[in-house]
Amino acid sequence: MSDRFELFLTCPKGLEGLLIEEAVGLGLEDAREHTSAVRGMATMETAYRLCLWSRLANRVLLVLKRFPMKDAEDLYHGVLDIEWQDHMLNDGTLAVEFSGHGSGIDNTHFGALKVKDAIVDKLRTPQGDRPSIDKLNPDLRIHLRLDRGEAILSLDLSGHSLHQRGYRLQQGAAPLKENLAAAILIRSGWPRIAAEGGALADPMCGVGTFLVEAAMIAADMAPNLRREQWGFTAWLGHVPALWKKLHEEAVERAAAGLAKPPLWIRGYEADPRLIQPGRNNVERAGLSEWIKIYQGEVATFEPRPDQNQKGLVICNPPYGERLGDEASLLYLYQNLGERLRQACLNWEAAVFTGAPDLGKRMGIRSHKQYSFRNGALPCKLLLIKVLPDQFVTGERRTPEQRQAEREQAVYDQAPSEPQERKYNKNGNPIKPAPAPAPVIEQPRLSEGGQMFANRLQKNLKALGKWVKREGIDCYRVYDADMPEYSMAIDLYHDWVHVQEYAAPKSIDPEKASARMFDALAAIPQALNIDKSRVVVKRRERQSGTKQYERQAAQGKFVEVNEGGVKLLVNLTDYLDTGLFLDHRPMRMRIQKEAAGKRFLNLFCYTATASVHAAKGGARSTTSVDLSKTYLDWARRNLSLNGFSDKNRLEQGDVMAWLENAREEYDLIFIDPPTFSNSKRMEGIFDVQRDQVQLIDLAMARLAAGGVLYFSNNFRKFELEPNLSERYAVEEITAQTIDPDFARNGKIHRAWKITAR
Template structure:
């Protein structure tokens, strides 16, 4: 066997340039970049060194043959002609990995099968002995890459991917692979900072991957020093003496590195469930004397108290994939920027983000940006020098500066021009509507409803909570601009309203079909008790697009409360039965509430119980149309607020309010007692009441009387009618 081999090193997409530089320093020659890989030539000693010391590669592949192939038969022949007795015993085990397509092979499983057959047939003995297949821990792992008629046949020297260092047996919800973490540290300049004795801190450390990788670099520990089984361990071409010498050298370097005074390396994590897994990972890496992990959020993390100590702040903030994450992410980045400016002046910072627009919310300019891929997710690494001239505000905030609830909006820091205009509008609305709400005893009301078209949001106050709904922008609006405006608005809301950041909930509202607005979007299960007049109600701001309380129907609920005394009240499509609670509190003789959803009827039951109204309140789970056809009850006061469209699996057919409202009203009016009143409303913007309804019943449109001050500027939020028998 020659001692000059062609090697291919694979890596995550985007790390090719860094891996090329690392491999050259470790001895690889004639290097070239490929997509998610590099290639070059080296001796067996360098191949071993790459396995042991590469912080960035996934695999080290030793090429044993390249050949042209046009079909499955020529592929088989090309593999079969290799003298496999130099690599594997007939009694050994193998695994085959196949990638690529072409030459009549479009199925990787079929391709792997042909490669395996060629190897086994070549090694089969006269007595029938042949290698077995072991996909988990084979003696030899073979890789064949097929690309445009060229087959590249390799042996995998690494075995399991090199990013699996062995210390991280526990990981968080969104783990960062070890070699990607190492790449980020290298791009951030950590080797330089560590060589100068600098500090390292991660304010969102998760299970500690950045910390462990950084400590291993600083202590000169080979990333795969502790690996016991390699792809070459049972390979017949393996040179144990050479490997043992290199491993001993690496062990000696690690011992020398660990004997040095440890650098200051600290992690902070808000989630208490991740603290012990992080400590376990650090212990397994043998770095407990170098790394400390504490529980704490971004706003409270502290760099080294020694003011002369400088270093690197590095983090990979959460990406946010659930309903309402936008607000928490905006404030997370704002808090991170605030902490950097307050406590880390003179440090460097590196933030890996999948949303570079959020990075601007930190209020510090990045001097460099690098593209990375975290799996299939494109990311940007923002490199920051925490210096005064890099602050967007141009000044360093004081840690003891008083809260800004009483400051005029023009003094609030880091708002863009548009964000400042938006904040001014919020404060203007708050001054006007807040005075009205306090006078009326109203706790929950709409503060803002796309008053400024470029900020297409609906903002509702629920006591000291803010519920934000983003209307989906039209296709003509640049999505990046729309996202930037949303972030501007979210940055302004807590400051303008003097409300804590953790009490802002954000949702995106699009044109809905069916019952999607009623479907569960999250599962936090947190209910907030609010008041409406003398009624107490439960709202859920996080789990559904709607909160359980339609604020625009407040005047209708109050009207029902005034008219309900001594009457039999029927609430159809009752949702969470807020109108029923008002009717019962208003003295209704009895109430009946009908809805198809068990979830909302359970919610309705809780609303009634909260007000001590468990008696004489009937809740029916049913399709309203079918229920009306069977019911023979009589009611003095009926309220109907149907969905625009419903195709629930639990109902027969499909309900369309425009098509079906006549049948619905006729069925309901048949249940109305003499002298009774039926209130009908819906929020379908294009709705037209059928002329025949007015011919059969006394009909009065009362829309304007059912809109309070907070909905006057959006008069199309709903329409309402009063129906009585002629």
């Protein structure tokens, strides 16, 4: 065989430029970039060195042959022509990978099969011995790439992908591949910072991939030093003596690197479930003396080992895939920006993000950005110098002011000179007054964000006196007042519940997303609410019982007050919270009219109206709903107010329940869903279609002189005119709209119905 070989090094898309620099540094000659690959010439020693030392490549492919190919027969004979007995034993194991299409090969499985057939036919003995297929751990892994009519047949020297270093046996939900993590560290300047003795901190370290890769770079440890199985291990062209020499050199370099004083490398992770897996990964990598992992939130992240230490803060924040992630991610980025400004002055930072718009919300500018791909997801690496003139605040500063701030920052962090001690009249030393804490400005709201904050504060002030007079602490403070900010915002005591309405198709999704982030940034400041108490949901157009379906499973309830009663709301688990705020006037009306009456609450949901009726002195309450979950919730609401007695909860289909009921009631409330097709009921309920039957059944249960209140939220609902012929019907919608819903008079419609 030749002393020089053609090599293909594959890599994730976007890493080609970094890989070619690394590969040339390791000895690759005549190097050229390709999409997701680098090509060049090398000796066997360089090929081994690339396998051992490349931090960025996925695979090292040694080209065995190139040949033109017009069809499947050309493919078969081109592979058959190789002296395969020089590469593997007759009874060895084999795996074939095929990429590309054309020349009559449109199916990669068919192409791989033709390659396998040629190799097996070449090596089959008269006794019937022949290679077998082993896709997991073959003796030889062959790759054929078809490129514009040319077949490139290669031997995979790496075996399993080189990103699999072997230390990460445990990983989190969205792991970053090791070679991508190494590329991000290199782009972030970590090799330079490490050479200068700098520190490294990851405030969202997961299972520690950045930490381990950073420590291996700093300690001069070959990334694949601990790998035992290679693609060349059973290859007949393998040169064990040469490999042993290179491996021993790498072992010696690692030993020398690890013998140096460890750099300060620390990881912090909020999820306690990831702490031990991360520590286990560090231990498997042999880097326990260099890396420490602690549990901690980003908001309390404090990376500095001492006042004079500088270094790199690096992290890969979550991208957000679940309902309500917008708020938590925005505040995560804001917290990260705050911690960088407060605790990492004069450090460098690198934020790898799949949501670059959120990166702009950190309140600090990036001086450079690089594009990467994390699998199929386009991402950005934001490089930041944590200096005052990079902070984005509400105050515009002149260049002279910025220079003064930089000089002051350097002065503030310099070791202080010894000060002369002062003593009081008793001879005891007087402690100097503590230096005032530095004032860190909050990130400046965008123009739109400030406008939105102003509107919230205006609404809050306008509702203030009414809220205090009525004794409520849960109400709507904003409902798409400004069309470009399409959301509803409700206050529940010291929590904020945000429902983002689906934007019309005519609105650019990027603009809608940017406005949402503007609003989320403004909400905590405008309403003086902690960021952690903002819950965001997206409300699409609902059908059936979708609005009641479970969205999460946190099971966390918040107690709120309304008109002298206490009610439980759940802000996270369902699209609705367990309390329809717009029906507050109806509940208060029921409370005032319930004294001594028998109250029936149909489609009762969490029975908040029943609680009000009991508060008003109802003789008894009966609440009917099909959902056991909501009846359990209703039971808790009643118990919370001491109304467990004389308050009956009935599970069942309301229509069927009414048909079988015989009792009479003095006060009835019906607030039906627009549509329901629950598996636990017979047929389908449609409020527009079934209203007459429903009201007739309910009126049959109404005692003489009694009142039935009927309400619903279906915007297109029309009450059947013939009901007015049999009953006294009065629309009272205007009387059931409180000031917090005054802008949305169509939020619901309500009627008072009595016997003629």
